[in-house]
Amino acid sequence: MQEGTQRVKFYQTGTLTVGNRLLDVELRTVQATTDRSNAITSGHRACQGCGEALGARYALDAAMRASNGNMIAVNATGCLEVFSTPYPETSWTLPWLHSLFGNAAAVASGVAAALRTQGRHDIRVVAQGGDGGTTDIGFACLSGMFERNDDVLYICYDNQGYMNTGVQRSSATPPTARTATTPAIGGEPGNIFGTGKDVPRIAMAHEIPYVATASVADLHDLEAKVTKAMSMHGARYIHVFVPCPLGWGAPTNSTIRVARLASESALFPLFEAEHGEVIASSPIRKQVPVEDYLKTQNRFAHLFKPERDEERIAVLQQMADRNIKRYDLLREEVKA
Amino acid sequence: MLKQIEGSRAVAEGVALCRPQVICAYPITPQTHIVEELGALVKTGELHGCEFINVESEFAALSVAIGASAAGARAYTATSSQGLLYMTEAVYNASGMGLPIVMTLGNRAIGAPINIWNDHSDAMAIRDAGWIMLFAETNQEAIDLHIQAFRLAEELSTPVMVCVDGFILTHAYEQVEMPSQKEVDHFLPPFEPAQILDPNKPITLGALVGPEAFAEVRYLAHRKQLTAMERIPALAHEFAMNFARDSGGLFHPYKTEKAKTIIVAMGSVCGTIKDVADDMREAGHSVGVIALTTFRPFPFAQLRDALKGATKIIVIEKSLTAGMGGPLAAEIKLALGKSKQTLYSVIAGLGGRPITKDSIRGIVERVAHDELPDTTFLDLNWDVVNEAVGGAHTQLIEKHTNHKPKS
Amino acid sequence: MFEIRIHGRGGQGVVTAAELLSVAAFREGKHAQAFPSFGSERTGAPVAAFCRIADEAIRLREPISKPNAVIVQDPTLLHSFDLFSGLAADGYVLINSGKSVEALGLTGLKQKLPQGHILAIPATELARTHIGRPIPNVVMLSGFAAMTGLIVPSALCGAIKEKFNLSIAEKNIAAANAAFELVTTLIASNQGSLIEQC
CATH class of the missing domain: 3.40.50.920 (Rossmann fold)
Incomplete structure (x- = not known):
């Protein structure tokens, strides 16, 4: 950080201004610039408070800026695809291709191969999908794209369930969460423990050049990670935490707050990895107990009423504590 | 050039003459020899300007071809039997999007019971998928149909499947007249996609189409097939003029x-x-x-x-x-x-x-x-x-x- | 049309033998069609391959059930299968064995076939000597050429050169020459098998 500049803590800005126009020019987001690309234009059909629409806009505009607008996006089936392209309308101002639910990574590999063979090395490829299209049905294609180290940045917008089809469980749904297929009934209401998969770490196991997690709670960090990923070649993966107010049972104006609590509680750690090794993580500035996060969403309501489910809340806290340890999230920051 | 070679190799050499730019391969008997040979041709540089991609499944194979075709490359893949079923979703997708992919189907039975030998169950399983489907009688016709298939696919913006009997043709050595590169280039001009993903002219491919337009889209797909009915004999005739033999057409x-x-x-x-x-x-x-x-x-x-x-x-x-x-x-x-x-x-x-x-x-x-x-x-x-x-x-x-x- | 059926086991180059035969015939300006029995190709498993040779284009695609010649690359198959099923009355049989046709228990078959139409040669041994590996296919093909006159040695040599790289091709051609000589001698001496030499 340059001498004389003030370190700005995001949560202290206390403003809803898009792109933090009140910030120093250097620290503003791509969205705050007048020449931003606007990859997803307004008028799409996303729900109020949609974390995925927000995350995709920031991610793609950052990628567009990094590639000077020379970019092709591939999209898996899902909310993002459905709400952005109701024929004959489209929200996309960049070349955009949707094929199927489970093949976005492979289609993107094909686009990259076609560009390579045509000598169009200037055009970059970004693939995107929700958690269902990434961690479940698209997982084989994703892993194939990773192991071949195809020149694709894959961005997963994780809202922890199949929201497009009506909030069913995915392998990204957290334990205890209520979904349409893990109802809050019976002896172990909601999604059970011991299931699900940690795709960022699986991505790391492929030893691809870059893996990162990001969150709509820190859009600047998301942009920085996308920009960094776009400066590299080969297979890259960014897993973005995007709350779904509808599916999670949270107020539509709480998207950012819910996302921030997910990171501050360490249930969704933010980190970066290169070639299979963690190289950085975002430390928690003000740790909160997991229940502060859980209480913001009706999908966890059964953990608190009719009576507190101490045992299962404790296990969720243990998961957060393990993340703190694994990514060293409570370390003392070096003061500027 | 007259050659005595295996059917798979004949198909591979014929496909290579069509200058594909992206080839995706996932092995399944009896298709394997075709993609092995193409992989070798790319590796030796005999087939240059081509990306050969080993994928993790047939579903990925056709998906990679879909992406490649949409981005303006001449794309090819090959499969058989269970592999075709495994990629079925992408088979419909490729035709729905009007992508001129050419695929060889080394025809083989579908299990259970598992069976690696020839019949046409695989082709019949996707007969409603909207692809043009051609059946080769000999290895000579297999070569010739692939050359015509690329031309047909790209003229009409629609995928074409060339069915070649597994083992009976793919593994049979018989003599074929392998056309020259010059002859094929004359018949098959470079691929000019009807629409392409280009940052300078952004388009949205694969939009969500509701009840108000879906029937029209399907009808247009049907019309395209009817147009193909006229183009197939015309192309076979043109092929005969250029290569001095009867191959392709509606039937013999x-x-x-x-x-x-x-x-x-x-x-x-x-x-x-x-x-x-x-x-x-x-x-x-x-x-x-x-x-x-x-x-x-x-x-x-x-x-x-x-x-x-x-x-x-x-x-x-x-x-x-x-x-x-x-x-x-x-x-x-x-x-x-x-x-x-x-x-x-x-x-x-x-x-x-x-x-x-x-x-x-x-x-x-x-x-x-x-x-x-x-x-x-x-x-x-x-x-x-x-x-x-x-x-x-x-x-x-x-x-x-x-x-x-x-x- | 002349139809040949080749029997052996996976790993003995049975399919390659049919291929080489078809290429040799092609080099002589004939039409030929070679194809395997299409099993799962496992080492040691019984395998058959087929070759049709004709002056006109071959349209027929069925497996060969009425062969004009049967080549047996592995004599251990003799008592497991009816290798000679459908064999033409004036057909040819060539067996890879150091034993005599009689010792192989094929006296009956020998009596049915014309003189000089059934022979046994120690092809594996010849292959070991000349190629350094116990792959009897080229030896058997060359013996077959000498026995039937269906293909000339130069065509077979050409096919071998097309199929193998130079050093392996040279060894195979040496083996082929030895086999051709041996079978020519056997037929001239009217022996039909090699009893003492191996």
């Missing part, structure tokens, strides 16, 4: 003029059937053959016309729609309309069961004596069937499958 009639009995079939078995037809003609039977090359679009009117002189039509096919019968026979029946011609459906060669001259001769003789039932399972071993279902059931089955056709 063989001695059908004034033939009282015509046998219709697809793929490599047509050769065996032609041998039988010649033998039978010597014995005084008036038998002709139609080797159907184009299965999609289905040439109803053209077949009706070609079959009109015959009183008896025998359809020999390597597939079965359980509970219905032979799918090709059903479509030929539709082509015949209200005609009084008698149609005999023969299900043969399933799972690689050899279709012999003797067996076909037997069929023709039984037809001549009006002894063949509507539907026949060629060379069915009734002992095996009896053992499996027991006597009472067998009698029931025999009663219903061997009854004489009503005239």
Whole structure:
């Protein structure tokens, strides 16, 4: 950080201004610039408070800026695809291709191969999908794209369930969460423990050049990670935490707050990895107990009423504590 | 150049002459030799300007081809049997998006029970997917159909599948005339996509289409197939002018003029059937053959016309729609309309069961004596069937499958 | 049309033998069609391959059930299968064995076939000597060429050179020459098998 500049803590800005126009020019987001690309234009059909629409806009505009607008996006089936392209309308101002639910990574590999063979090395490829299209049905294609180290940045917008089809469980749904297929009934209401998969770490196991997690709670960090990923070649993966107010049972104006609590509680750690090794993580500035996060969403309501489910809340806290340890999230920051 | 090579290698060399830019491969018997050879051609540099991608599944193979084609590359893949089923979702997707991908299908049975040998069950399983489907009779035709397929696909913006009988053709060594690069380049100009993903002219491909426009999209796909019906014979004619041989087209009639009995079939078995037809003609039977090359679009009117002189039509096919019968026979029946011609459906060669001259001769003789039932399972071993279902059931089955056709 | 059926086991180059035979015939300006029995190709499993040779284009695609010649690359198959099923009355049989036709229990077959139409040669041994590996296919093909006159040695040599790289091709050609000489001698001496030499 340059001498004389003030370190700005995001949560202290206390403003809803898009792109933090009140910030120093250097620290503003791509969205705050007048020449931003606007990859997803307004008028799409996303729900109020949609974390995925927000995350995709920031991610793609950052990628567009990094590639000077020379970019092709591939999209898996899902909310993002459905709400952005109701024929004959489209929200996309960049070349955009949707094929199927489970093949976005492979289609993107094909686009990259076609560009390579045509000598169009200037055009970059970004693939995107929700958690269902990434961690479940698209997982084989994703892993194939990773192991071949195809020149694709894959961005997963994780809202922890199949929201497009009506909030069913995915392998990204957290334990205890209520979904349409893990109802809050019976002896172990909601999604059970011991299931699900940690795709960022699986991505790391492929030893691809870059893996990162990001969150709509820190859009600047998301942009920085996308920009960094776009400066590299080969297979890259960014897993973005995007709350779904509808599916999670949270107020539509709480998207950012819910996302921030997910990171501050360490249930969704933010980190970066290169070639299979963690190289950085975002430390928690003000740790909160997991229940502060859980209480913001009706999908966890059964953990608190009719009576507190101490045992299962404790296990969720243990998961957060393990993340703190694994990514060293409570370390003392070096003061500027 | 005249060569004595394996069918798979012939297909691979033919495809390479078409200058594909992206080839995706996932191995499945009996397609393997084709993609192995193409992989080698890319690696040695004989096929340059081409990306050869080893993918993790057939679903990925066709998906990579979809992405490549949408981004403006001439894309190719090959599969068989279970592999085709595994990529079925992408098969429909490629045609729905009008992407001119060419795919070789090394025809093989579909399990269970698992079976690696030839029949046409795989092709029949996706016959409604909107691809143009061509069947090769020989390895020469397999090469030629691929060259025509790329041209056809790119002219019409639609994917084309070239069906080549697994093992019987893919693993057979026979002589082929391999065209020169110059000849193929003359026939097949470089790929100019109808629409392409280009940052300078952004388009959205694969939008969500609702009830207000979906039927129109499907209708346009149907019209495209009808256009193909006109282009396929025209391209075959142009091919003949350029390469001096008849390959492709809607179908190949063989001695059908004034033939009282015509046998219709697809793929490599047509050769065996032609041998039988010649033998039978010597014995005084008036038998002709139609080797159907184009299965999609289905040439109803053209077949009706070609079959009109015959009183008896025998359809020999390597597939079965359980509970219905032979799918090709059903479509030929539709082509015949209200005609009084008698149609005999023969299900043969399933799972690689050899279709012999003797067996076909037997069929023709039984037809001549009006002894063949509507539907026949060629060379069915009734002992095996009896053992499996027991006597009472067998009698029931025999009663219903061997009854004489009503005239 | 002349139809040849080759029997052996996976790993003995049975399919390659059919291929080489078809290429040799092609080099002589004939039409030829070679194809395997299409099994799962497992080492040691019984394998058959087929080759048709004709002056006109070959349309027939059925497996060969009435061969004009049967080549047996592995004599252990003799008593497991009816290798000679459908063999033409004037057909040819060539067996890879150091034993005599009689010792192989084929006296009956020998009596049915014309003189000089059934032979046994120690092809594996010849292959070991000349190629350094117990792959009898080329030896058997060359013996077959000498026995039937269906293909000339130069055509077979050409096919071998097309198929193998130079050093392996040279060894195979040496083996082929030895086999051709041996069979020519056997037929001239009217022996039909090699009893003492191996």
